Amino acid sequence: MTTRPHEESRETGRDDAPPVRFWSVDEVEAMDFDPFMEELLQQDSPALVKLPHGTEPAWVAARYDDVKLVTSDPRFSREALVGRDVTRLAPHFIPLDDAVGFADPPEHTRMRKTVAAMFTHRRIEKLRPRAEEIAGRLLDTMERAGPPADVMEHLNTPFALGGMSELMGVPEEDWPKMAKWARLVISAEAGREASEQAKHDIGAYFADLAAQRLAEPRDDVLSHMAAAERDGRLTHQELVAFAVLMQISGTNSVRFNSSNMVYLLLTHPDHLARLRAERELLPQAVDELLRFVPHRNAVGMARVAVEDVRLGDVTVRRGDPIYVSYLAANRDPEKFSCPHRMDFDRTFNPHVSFGSGPHYCVGASLAKMECEVMLGGLLDRFPRLRLAVAPEEIEWRRGELIRGPHALPVTW
Numbered sequence: 001m002t003t004r005p006h007e008e009s010r011e012t013g014r015d016d017a018p019p020v021r022f023w024s025v026d027e028v029e030a031m032d033f034d035p036f037m038e039e040l041l042q043q044d045s046p047a048l049v050k051l052p053h054g055t056e057p058a059w060v061a062a063r064y065d066d067v068k069l070v071t072s073d074p075r076f077s078r079e080a081l082v083g084r085d086v087t088r089l090a091p092h093f094i095p096l097d098d099a100v101g102f103a104d105p106p107e108h109t110r111m112r113k114t115v116a117a118m119f120t121h122r123r124i125e126k127l128r129p130r131a132e133e134i135a136g137r138l139l140d141t142m143e144r145a146g147p148p149a150d151v152m153e154h155l156n157t158p159f160a161l162g163g164m165s166e167l168m169g170v171p172e173e174d175w176p177k178m179a180k181w182a183r184l185v186i187s188a189e190a191g192r193e194a195s196e197q198a199k200h201d202i203g204a205y206f207a208d209l210a211a212q213r214l215a216e217p218r219d220d221v222l223s224h225m226a227a228a229e230r231d232g233r234l235t236h237q238e239l240v241a242f243a244v245l246m247q248i249s250g251t252n253s254v255r256f257n258s259s260n261m262v263y264l265l266l267t268h269p270d271h272l273a274r275l276r277a278e279r280e281l282l283p284q285a286v287d288e289l290l291r292f293v294p295h296r297n298a299v300g301m302a303r304v305a306v307e308d309v310r311l312g313d314v315t316v317r318r319g320d321p322i323y324v325s326y327l328a329a330n331r332d333p334e335k336f337s338c339p340h341r342m343d344f345d346r347t348f349n350p351h352v353s354f355g356s357g358p359h360y361c362v363g364a365s366l367a368k369m370e371c372e373v374m375l376g377g378l379l380d381r382f383p384r385l386r387l388a389v390a391p392e393e394i395e396w397r398r399g400e401l402i403r404g405p406h407a408l409p410v411t412w
């Protein structure tokens, strides 16, 4: 069936369900908020949608309270999603073998526990000086290269990769290899086969590294995971899938999200000036940027109702797939005053940019710390930092899962 954006059809055959709407996402520009999400927010109940791939239509919950409920109520399962051809943005699931994303408690809790100690706020804070050192080195190189320079190439990309690799325990000489694999896994151009191969190669690399860390443990994530496998708390397959997922999400999410943050600051001079004048505002500003940045296109991984659940005026029936939109929830006017305004004075900011419920992002504290270090480093180093081209000339990734620029040329 071919459908135009937002076209409706009655293909569910259910008279208690609204028409299915086609959600085309490729026309969203720069840091604009997807107008379809705005429409979803204005409805009292979840909508039924179809995305470009997959056969089964799915519900989408957009309002803050519905998103919280769907993500924390055990009547919605991730495990029940396995093997279903639920409508989605990507032609294939990028984290195909992602055991942690597809698991429900108590299995999910068991897996998450094996790395939890490595990602506590306290432990991440201990890494801040080393992160500042890495960022400092990268900024030195950028400064030496001279303006104009692509800040993504010089800072956001290698820093996100270095931060994640360091925590995992990947030695510095292997970072370029990791960079290449991480690029291939999410590249639409390289094709599915290259992406699967790269995922396989990272998996084999981590299996090998885990064996080394079992023999000679260090204070890194892989060593903790290797010990968990030895003690029977994690299977070998789970270790590999979890390590690959962490490395890929940790690298790509931070890379693009922080680039979007830099773009927003450089196109909002008042916000930038305020941050320069009040550096203590940085953590709160990063939280607001996290809420405000439209991190991804469409929606991530669905859940499946294991019982009938009433949401607003609709019944999500047992077996129905349902997505949540964390991005839409972050703009719900019932929760955030003037939600479309980027406001560094927002002190009450319970955003859900890192998800909510048991699948809450493993790397939230790490990501926040890294964003603070990068933005802080840029502010300190370049008092006159600005875009080297007009904002309209920035080229944006299209049709990808995570939104962001291809490059961010700056001058100083």
Ligand code: HEM
Binding pocket: 100, 101, 102, 112, 245, 246, 247, 249, 250, 251, 253, 254, 257, 258, 295, 300, 301, 326, 352, 353, 354, 355, 356, 358, 359, 360, 361, 362, 363, 364, 366, 367
């Ligand atoms: C700004 C950067 C980041 C953003 C916006 C982000 C966002 C998210 C969101 C929304 C989820 C929940 C998805 C769901 O409902 O299933 C999630 C899960 C996850 N994130 Fe992040 N993330 C970021 C950085 C990181 C980093 C640095 C790591 C490295 C450890 C990481 C690893 C993961 C993993 C492993 C999961 C799956 C958790 C589970 O299913 O239990 N993310 N992330």
